[in-house]
Structure formats: structure tokens, C-alpha cells
Amino acid sequence: MAAESEASWALVWEQLKVLFGVYAEGLGPSMSPLNVLATLALCLVLWLVWKPSKGFLAWVFPAKVYRTRSFLLDLWLFLLNWFVGLFTALNYAAIATVTAYALWGALGLPAPPPEARNPVLSALVIFLSGDMALYWFHRLHHGRPTLWAFHALHHSAEEMSPVTAYRHHPIYHILTGLFVSVAVGLCQGLAMVALIGRLDVAVLAGTNLFSALLNLATNNLKHSHIRLRFPGWLEHVLISPAxxxxxxxxxxKHFNRNYGDSLAIWDWMFGTLYISQPDEEIRFGLGDATGAPLPQRHPNLRTALAEPMGRARSILLRRDGRPKKGL
Ligand SMILES: [Zn+2]
Ligand SMILES: [Zn+2]
Known part of the structure; x- marks a missing residue:
């Protein structure tokens, strides 16, 4: 019994080392050299096809986006979250894997077969369940005022560049990483139980590969001024930059739409899908119920870090301060 659990923990450790290696090689973050090159190649193709009036560099890196306080704050938060990202890497890789194995062990599954029964199907199931967990956690951040206090920082960007993807409060970064990892781990564990029989390194690398391939060139454009739309049928399946x-x-009319990370099918399924429209003007930032822009809450790094904490604190205190029923 002891030898068996020792063996399974050794297996967990082996998986973690490989997973961390996969992450470190840059399959995860969209700023990896491969992703950046793929994005630039796609931009070149779009520039050649769309023939905008500006030169290539002025079109891809316009001053109205890249010489703004909004972009500067994105950069600061990118650097800060680069450190926090070490936790995120561990959250995603370690917590998800350990949760999956814990569920597997708790259900008293028999010893795994030497190889996954169907690595491609397994990777697909894990990718799908992970992407659905991301959808729901993102949706939760828009629905719960305390969580929104932190997520609003991502939405207060008035200009968008690929660095805006990292414009998150460190608390959001840590909590979301933690929650999503546990959810992803539970989904992985259930997927293993139902379909796979064992969690294989190749399966998990394959899962990353699914998302890396789906997002390779287009992910960086999701946070950008370049409005790349997909055909309507494809926007029911994959989230386009637009x-x-x-x-x-x-x-x-755009509020609470398109929560999906890679896939649009969850938005389609759960009633939050919005298909991008041609020639639709889109203004980024935080707006009120009438669509008027709200004053910038996060003009610099200090307010970006402090304001969400203060807002969340006052929401929690208000909740605690409410008179209890029956008293
Ligand atoms: Zn959001
Ligand atoms: Zn975003």
C-alpha cells in the first residue's frame, strides 16, 4: 500500500517536472517568441490584404495605442505579473495535476494501464473541460461584485495591445489561477475516470498543443486595435480577436458577452455569444449603463494595485455590516 502511494507520488513529481518544462518552453504564454513571430506574420498578411493607408510598422504599432498611459500601465502589470506568473505556472500545472490525481485516488481507481487508451481523444477532453472552466470563472468575475473589483482592472484599458492580456491585479492572477486549476484538475480527474484510465505526459502536452495551435497567431490580436473577424459559423466555435x-x-449591448477563452461554443451554449459585426465601432474601457465612458479608475500602477483592494474591502465590509435576519 505504502509502496503504491510512493509510486504514484513519484509519478506526480515526474508529470510536474515535464509540465513545468512545457510551460517554461513557452507553449503557454502568448508572448513566447513563436507566438510573437506567428502574430507578426499574420499581421503582415492582413496588411497586404487589407491595404491600410499606413506603413506596416505604423499600422501594427500605432502611437495612439503604444504612447499612452494605458499601455504604460499594461507594461508595469506585465512585469509584475511575470513574477506572479511563477505561481500561476505552479497553479496550472501542479494544483491541476495533484487535484486530478487526488480525485483519481479518492475514487479508488485501479492501477493505470501503461499507456493512455486514446491520447488524442484524452487531450481533447481535457482541453474542452479546461476551456469550459475558464469560461465559467471569467463569467463569475463579471457576476460577483467582489471579484469584479479586481477584474475591472483588465477592462479599464482604454487602448488594447497584446500586453493588455497581462493587465490583471496580482490578487486576480493568484485567485483565478488557483480556482481554475482546481476546477481544471477536477475536470481532468473526471475525464480520466470516464475515458482515459491514466493521465499521460503526452496527453497533457497534447492538451497544451491544442490551445497553442488554436491560439498561435490570433491570440495576441484579441487584445489589439486590429479587428480580425472570423466567418459567422467559425465565431460559433472559436473566439475571434473581434x-x-x-x-x-x-x-x-456588448455587456456580458463573449466570456470564452479559446472556444466560443460555451458562449453559444450558455446564451452569451455575440457574433462580431462588420464596421461596428468599438470603444474600449469601463462604461456606465448608458454606454458613457467612466472616469479612469487606474491611471497608474499605484491606483491599479490599491483601488481594487479598497473597492473589494468596502464591498465585503458592507456585506458584513448588514443586520442579520432575526436579530
Ligand atoms: Zn472580462
Ligand atoms: Zn481581455
Missing amino acids: QHQVHHSIDP
């Missing part, structure tokens, strides 16, 4: 830009719009 669809994520809709998610950042201050127009009330």
Missing part, C-alpha cells in the same frame, strides 16, 4: 474586443466594449 469577439474578445466586443467583450471589452463600453456599449451596453
